[in-house]
Amino acid sequence: MQQVHPRVLVSAYACGPGDEPEAAAGWAFARAAARSHQVHVITRHRFAPAVAAELARDPELARNLTVEYLDLSARVLALKRRGSDVYWYYMLWQRALARRATELHRAAPYDVGHHVTFANDWLPCGLARVQDLPVVWGPVGGASAVPSHLVRWLGLRGTITELLRGLLTAPLRAVWGDAAARRATVVVAQNETVARRFRRAGHVVVEPNAALDDELPQQARPPRPELAQDPLRAVFVGRLLAWKGGRLAIETLARTPGWDLHVYGTGYEGPALERLAGRRGVSHRVVFHGHRPRAEVLDAIAGCDAMLFPSMHDQAGWVAAEASALGRPVVCLPLGGVPLLAGPNARPAALTGDVVGHLAMRLAEAATEPGTPSDRWSVSRLPDVVEGLYRTARSGSPAAKGSPV
Numbered sequence: 001m002q003q004v005h006p007r008v009l010v011s012a013y014a015c016g017p018g019d020e021p022e023a024a025a026g027w028a029f030a031r032a033a034a035r036s037h038q039v040h041v042i043t044r045h046r047f048a049p050a051v052a053a054e055l056a057r058d059p060e061l062a063r064n065l066t067v068e069y070l071d072l073s074a075r076v077l078a079l080k081r082r083g084s085d086v087y088w089y090y091m092l093w094q095r096a097l098a099r100r101a102t103e104l105h106r107a108a109p110y111d112v113g114h115h116v117t118f119a120n121d122w123l124p125c126g127l128a129r130v131q132d133l134p135v136v137w138g139p140v141g142g143a144s145a146v147p148s149h150l151v152r153w154l155g156l157r158g159t160i161t162e163l164l165r166g167l168l169t170a171p172l173r174a175v176w177g178d179a180a181a182r183r184a185t186v187v188v189a190q191n192e193t194v195a196r197r198f199r200r201a202g203h204v205v206v207e208p209n210a211a212l213d214d215e216l217p218q219q220a221r222p223p224r225p226e227l228a229q230d231p232l233r234a235v236f237v238g239r240l241l242a243w244k245g246g247r248l249a250i251e252t253l254a255r256t257p258g259w260d261l262h263v264y265g266t267g268y269e270g271p272a273l274e275r276l277a278g279r280r281g282v283s284h285r286v287v288f289h290g291h292r293p294r295a296e297v298l299d300a301i302a303g304c305d306a307m308l309f310p311s312m313h314d315q316a317g318w319v320a321a322e323a324s325a326l327g328r329p330v331v332c333l334p335l336g337g338v339p340l341l342a343g344p345n346a347r348p349a350a351l352t353g354d355v356v357g358h359l360a361m362r363l364a365e366a367a368t369e370p371g372t373p374s375d376r377w378s379v380s381r382l383p384d385v386v387e388g389l390y391r392t393a394r395s396g397s398p399a400a401k402g403s404p405v
Contacts, residue, residue, distance in 0.1 A: 005038045005064065006111040008390065009104060011097055011127050013090060014117045015067070016047030017054050019294045021209075021318050023047060025139075026117040027054075028211030032382030033114070034064040037390065040104065042097055045069040070100055091124055098126035105130050112136060112390045115180075119209055119315065121194060122173035125180040134393040137180050138188030139209040141315030142169060143197035144336040146243055147351065150312055153251075155272055158242020173197075185393040190316040191337035203392055207385055208316040208337055210377040212325050217373035220327040221302050231285070232259045232367050234308040234331075235300050237319040240267030245310035245333070247276055248359060252308060252331075254280040255360035258367075261308065262287045264297050302326045306366035310349070310359055314338050320346075327373035329366040331359060345371035 010033065015026030026043065033039045043051075048069055055062040071077060072092055080089050101113065113127040114136045121140040128135060146154065146162050154162060181187050181201040188207050189195035195204050234253070238244045246269050253261045263273070263286065270288065277286045292300075297319075301307060307323040307330045314320075314336045321341040323330050330342035331349065339346040347366060349358035 005036060006390065006394070007108070008033050008037045008039045009101060009110040009113045009127070009133070010039055010041040010116055011094075011101065011114070011125075012041055012043045012116040013093060014047070015041055015043035016050040018050055022117050022119065025119075025209035025211055027051075028379050028382055029114070029116045029209070029386060030065060030067075031061065032379070033386045033390070034061055035383040036387060037064065037112075039065045040110070041065065041067045042070050042100060043067060044093075045071050068100075070096060072096060087123070090118060094124045094126035096126075098129040101127055101130045101133075105133055109133075112393045114386075114390075115140075115184075117209075119190060121177045121180075121198070122169040124176045125183075128180045128183040134185045135183060136186045136188060136389050136393050137184035138186075139190045139207055139316065140177075140188065141190030141194045141337065142177075143173065144191065144193045144313035144315060146312040147335070149351075150248075150333075150355065153245070153247045153312075154242040155247065155269070157268065161241075162243060186389055188389065191340050193336065194315065205389070206340070207389075208321070208341055208377065210316060210318050210321040210341055211379040211382060212318075212321055212377050214375070214378050214380050216298075216322065216325040216378075217327070217375050219298070219302055220325070220373040232305040233262060233303070234259050234306050234363060235262045235264065235304040236308050237264045237297055237301065238309070238311065238314075238317070240265050240269040240273060242269055243312045244269075244314070245312055246273045248310040248333075248356060249308045250276050250280060250282065250286065251356045252310070252359040252363055253285060254282050255356060256363050259305075259363065260285045260287065262289060262300060262304070264289045264292055264300060266291045298322060298326070301328060304328060305370075306331055306347075306363060308359075308363060309338060311336060311338055317341060321377040324371065324374045325377065327371045329369065329371045331362045331366060333359075341377060343374050343376050345374060 012026035014023040016023045030041050113133045115125045115127050121142040181198045187201040187204045236249045277283045310333050316337040320338045324342045324345040331347045332338045334348040339348045347362040349362045
């Protein structure tokens with residue numbers, strides 16, 4: 001007798017193989033679900049070529065995974081010109097998804113609905129509008145904020161940006177996020193801060209959306225010989241936005257002799273960071289590489305002595321997980337998802353008193369306390385994760401996987 005797999009409807013605004021973290025996360029969760037479920041994914045047309053190629057390559061996956069593409073009209077798409085337009089478009093897309101998901105569920109009911117991407121906890125969830133469908137909401141994040149005593153490291157533009165972010169997202173989180181959390185059978189939070197924000201929901205688990213290549217830890221390189229004469233090398237990887245902590249990283253370098261800092265990424269903070277390095281007399285010790293291919297960045301992480309990543313509210317910074325997989329210490333702040341993803345290789349600095357001094361101390365310690373490769377966030381963990389989440393959604397019992405809050 002042929003086994004009947006539970007039917008799962010997945011909402012993934014971004015979903016497809018490749019180097020985009022959000023799309024890669026959606027694809028990794030969809031693939032994991034298809035191990036033991038009949039999965040129907042709704043995503044956007046831009047991912048169709050990569051998805052079609054992967055399904056053609058893997059017939060077994062194609063038997064359990066169906067992908068449907070949904071976009072708004074050409075007239076609406078033509079209005080989507082700037083990066084910020086993704087937010088209003090996403091809201092409209094979720095309304096269209098709710099209608100399509102309702103049609104599918106009425107025609108042939110699903111056992112579980114799973115909202116996978118976007119990972120923003122202040123934007124609407126279309127699956128929450130589908131009647132009689134148990135819903136897993138997440139991983140989601142966004143509730144983390146910059147502590148007030150760190151605002152001085154944001155600069156004028158960064159401070160204004162964070163102020164506007166809080167003014168915009170807080171009321172939307174109270175409307176859409178809380179509604180989704182109340183409706184969901186399971187809330188999956190990117191980090192502990194987000195979990196605390198939605199602690200009143202029925203079941204909350206912490207499980208970041210990181211999904212790393214199983215072979216990544218094998219690329220880890222041994223620590224440098226103790227007698228090596230070259231300067232120690234720290235890397236900073238991320239968009240050069242104020243809240244990513246680039247200014248803190250350069251100030252930390254200025255207090256840590258014997259280290260160089262290699263910066264990978266672009267953004268509006270770039271010129272300010274270069275000026276700050278000049279004022280602190282460390283321009284000769286800071287190298288700005290700009291945006292580089294992912295393979296090159298991974299090589300840089302594998303070859304460094306530590307990642308210096310004092311981000312102030314990253315929800316689930318994959319680079320911290322990648323550095324940990326490669327066995328590199330991650331000097332960070334105890335904020336957001338970075339310490340969680342860095343795991344045993346996290347070197348969080350105290351937030352009280354002299355924060356830069358604490359970061360400098362942790363960076364200096366990394367020279368003598370190398371990390372250990374970790375496979376904690378390997379993509380191979382996800383089948384068990386989603387199995388536990390879906391079992392919870394169907395039964396209402398505590399989740400088998402993830403960290404209960």
